[in-house]
Amino acid sequence: MKQSYVYILKCSDGTYYTGVTSNLTQRIFQHDIGYYPDCYTFKRRPLELVFYCEFIDINIAFEKEKQIKKWSRVKKEALIKGDYDALPNLAKKKFS
Structure with a gap:
């Protein structure tokens, strides 16, 4: 099985972007x-990479993303x- 990653980037405007890839280094470079x-x-x-986790099943990675x-x-x-x-x-809580 090919390794996959779910990652979170912090954007310059303070928002977060969540993605999935099989090549984290290349995908971050593309961003x-x-x-x-x-x-x-x-x-x-x-952008700043603030989180990532590894998966051996791409389908589970897509679900988590x-x-x-x-x-x-x-x-x-x-x-x-x-x-x-x-x-x-x-x-289940809502925060403002």
């Missing part, structure tokens, strides 16, 4: 140089900080 002009990150550079994209900013930040105990408590 940094604006390889895809229509990509969400193109006008939000510079979709899951994280639905999360609130606060929940994403808990994941980024490694505060895994806080994740369940942030699942």
